[in-house]
Amino acid sequence: MPSLKELPLRRPQPPAPADSAVRWERVDPDRYEILLLDETRGYIDVVGAVFVVLAGPRYDRAVEVLQTLDFERAVQAVCPAGTPPAGPS
Template sequence: MPSPKELPPRRPEPPAPDDSAVRWERIDIDRYEVSAAAATVGFIDVVGAVFVVLAGPRYDRAVEVLQTLDFPVAVAAISPAGVQRPSD
């Protein structure tokens, strides 16, 4: 597996499916806001090829919980239990 420095930068992720209980929206060139039941549950920062997952309703107080190369894994990491999560 190549090192993160050797991986290409990410392209923007497509929007969440219309029927998804967990939604994400690109709010900046390198940041997504993730919500469930119309409430913000966290953020995903794109740093090169890595998704940095932050849990919490406010970005300035959110806590890093995961770094991953897989966007669905990043969304699932901050999705509430029992909520339908994105598939690959």
């Protein structure tokens, strides 16, 4: 397995399908906001070749839950299939 220094930097991810309940928006050159039915569920920071997944509606309070090389796995860590919306806070 190649070391992380040998892996290429990540390119921006294509947008989610228009009819998808789970979507992501690039909010910074190295950050995506993950939304479920237009409610923020978490963030993905791009650190070199690694996706660092943060769960929570506010970036300043989000908690790291996963580091992965796979963007789809990163999204699933925040919004697993069948996850209901968070509801009112």
